[in-house]
Amino acid sequence: MRMTRRAFVQAAVPMLAAPRPASTARAELTVAQCVDRIRAAVGTWREKTVDGFKAGDPSVALTGIAVTVAARLENLRKAASAGCNLVITQEPVFYGANDDPGNRASDAVYLAKKAYIEQAKLVVWRFSDHWSARQPDPRVAALAETLGWQDGPGADNIYRIPETSVSSLTALVSQRLGLRGGMRTTGPADMRVRTVLVSPGTTDLASTVARLKGADVVLAGEPREWEVVPYVLDAREAGAAKALISVGRLVSEEPGMRACAAWIRTLVPGMKVEALPVSDPFWNAAS
Amino acid sequence: MTAQDIVARIQQQLASQKITWRTETVDTFKAGDPATPIGGIATTGMATFSVLKRAAKANRNFVITHEPTFYNHQDQTAALAQDATYEAKQRFITDHRLVVWRFHDHAHALRPDPLVVGSARALGWTAHASATEPRIYNVPATTLGALAADIARRLKGRAIRVAGDPSMNVTRVALGPGYGVPALTTSVDVVVGGEASESGGNSEYLADAVAAGQAKGVILLGHMLSEDFGMFEVAEWLRRFLTDLPVEWISAGEPFS
Numbered sequence: 102m103r104m105t106r107r108a109f110v111q112a113a114v115p116m117l118a119a120p121r122p123a124s125t126a127r128a129e130l131t132v133a134q135c136v137d138r139i140r141a142a143v144g145t146w147r148e149k150t151v152d153g154f155k156a157g158d159p160s161v162a163l164t165g166i167a168v169t170v171a172a173r174l175e176n177l178r179k180a181a182s183a184g185c186n187l188v189i190t191q192e193p194v195f196y197g198a199n200d201d202p203g204n205r206a207s208d209a210v211y212l213a214k215k216a217y218i219e220q221a222k223l224v225v226w227r228f229s230d231h232w233s234a235r236q237p238d239p240r241v242a243a244l245a246e247t248l249g250w251q252d253g254p255g256a257d258n259i260y261r262i263p264e265t266s267v268s269s270l271t272a273l274v275s276q277r278l279g280l281r282g283g284m285r286t287t288g289p290a291d292m293r294v295r296t297v298l299v300s301p302g303t304t305d306l307a308s309t310v311a312r313l314k315g316a317d318v319v320l321a322g323e324p325r326e327w328e329v330v331p332y333v334l335d336a337r338e339a340g341a342a343k344a345l346i347s348v349g350r351l352v353s354e355e356p357g358m359r360a361c362a363a364w365i366r367t368l369v370p371g372m373k374v375e376a377l378p379v380s381d382p383f384w385n386a387a388s
Numbered sequence: 389m390t391a392q393d394i395v396a397r398i399q400q401q402l403a404s405q406k407i408t409w410r411t412e413t414v415d416t417f418k419a420g421d422p423a424t425p426i427g428g429i430a431t432t433g434m435a436t437f438s439v440l441k442r443a444a445k446a447n448r449n450f451v452i453t454h455e456p457t458f459y460n461h462q463d464q465t466a467a468l469a470q471d472a473t474y475e476a477k478q479r480f481i482t483d484h485r486l487v488v489w490r491f492h493d494h495a496h497a498l499r500p501d502p503l504v505v506g507s508a509r510a511l512g513w514t515a516h517a518s519a520t521e522p523r524i525y526n527v528p529a530t531t532l533g534a535l536a537a538d539i540a541r542r543l544k545g546r547a548i549r550v551a552g553d554p555s556m557n558v559t560r561v562a563l564g565p566g567y568g569v570p571a572l573t574t575s576v577d578v579v580v581g582g583e584a585s586e587s588g589g590n591s592e593y594l595a596d597a598v599a600a601g602q603a604k605g606v607i608l609l610g611h612m613l614s615e616d617f618g619m620f621e622v623a624e625w626l627r628r629f630l631t632d633l634p635v636e637w638i639s640a641g642e643p644f645s
Contacts (some may be wrong), residue, residue, distance in 0.1 A: 171592055174599035198588040210593060214602040273418050285547040285644040306459055307467055326583045328613035330643050331436050332459045332473065339435035339476035350586040382591055386536035386548035386607065
């Protein structure tokens with residue numbers, strides 16, 4: 102089975118199918134070996150992690166790498182047509198935190214996605230826990246860079262920005278991140294802002310409570326509406342000038358995965374590495 | 389009557405409706421002294437600082453909240469001990485002799501679930517409820533765009549998020565309160581709920597369904613626009629057996645501007 106798949110991929114990719122000396126590392130590199138390189142560059146690998154292979158046969162020859170925040174069917178198709186057979190995703194591919202389809206195991210959409218991965222001979226590898234745990238957090242720097250902020254991160258992922266208002270800041274964030282309905286804010290439009298706590302992904306309570314003391318605004322990915330959101334509301338009621346700008350989990354992690362693609366490029370020189378974008382999935386009901 | 393007496397009456401009422409009090413539950417006193425004499429009751433989706441101020445002003449010193457008071461599901465406060473916001477909220481509760489109690493697990497155990505009933509009523513969907521399938525609503529044929537606009541108007545929602553093609557046809561909707569947004573499947577057109585993670589669920593499924601040629605939609609009302617109205621239903625339920633005290637719903641409201 103493995104030989105058949107490998108033969109298929111080599112037939113489909115003429116460059117790799119051409120005879121090469123055994124010492125040519127690139128032709129020899131399998132998907133599994135590529136992932137081993139990434140794991141080696143990460144350092145210590147956790148015993149318990151969501152990161153790992155989610156679909157496909159890692160023993161096939163690597164043709165190219167597509168890096169994305171979410172391995173949606175649309176992005177799997179883009180990866181395949183770009184000649185990339187390894188898809189590296191931050192978020193799950195099969196609708197559950199551990200990629201367990203659960204009740205959707207016999208669902209037509211799940212089955213269509215699974216069938217496409219098999220037919221296109223893709224390998225999907227999840228890279229979330231270890232990417233997000235790198236220090237300093239590459240997602241923070243990448244998000245800030247997209248917003249044009251250079252003065253930071255100070256301690257606690259706080260950036261100093263040219264003084265502005267909440268409404269001007271919201272407009273900047275919306276425009277730079279291509280936001281539609283995913284943008285939600287709490288706090289008065291005319292509040293002055295000099296410092297921003299950059300908190301992509303899951304914006305958790307403990308770090309926000311600790312760090313918001315030193316920042317005017319928290320730029321959040323996915324703040325829980327019974328945690329950070331009411332905390333900021335109550336901070337205002339208690340007399341503190343604080344605001345929250347929430348942009349959505351995927352949008353907040355998108356610049357980070359572009360940075361991830363750039364980092365992976367340095368690990369496999371000469372290999373094609375594509376960053377596949379995911380845009381704000383939401384529109385506003387009132388608009 | 390003290391807050392503790394009122395909770396005992398609620399537990400009796402639940403028992404008469406065949407709902408056993410759970411040994412493990414988040415439905416406990418969160419702040420204030422349970423022995424405090426009570427002048428009135430306020431129900432709310434969330435005991436935010438703003439809700440507490442309005443409750444104190446209206447002399448509703450027993451606040452029954454669906455969601456946490458101190459920003460986490462278990463209302464653990466150790467990590468908040470030195471926090472100025474937490475301290476100010478606690479001080480306000482003490483100074484105004486408020487008592488805060490949570491009614492979450494056992495509220496959802498009522499049949500029908502008042503949190504679902506309240507959402508459906510606010511959306512104008514009560515008559516569309518499926519007779520056989522819980523949480524399913526067969527709405528008059530519409531589009532996702534028209535449905536979303538109608539919802540935004542009815543709930544006065546500023547930050548209701550919608551995913552999917554606005555022109556898609558909609559008749560079959562699944563509705564779930566709070567964080568219990570129903571799973572999008574091939575058997576419903578649209579799911580409507582409060583709040584959901586974009587990771588590991590409907591967000592990815594919707595994108596894949598669209599790519600596979602199926603029209604699907606997700607409408608996220610926000611946690612409060614999804615459960616606040618349910619606590620209005622809970623106020624109605626309390627009035628049936630707590631006839632000797634004023635019971636008022638105080639809206640926590642949408643947190644986003």
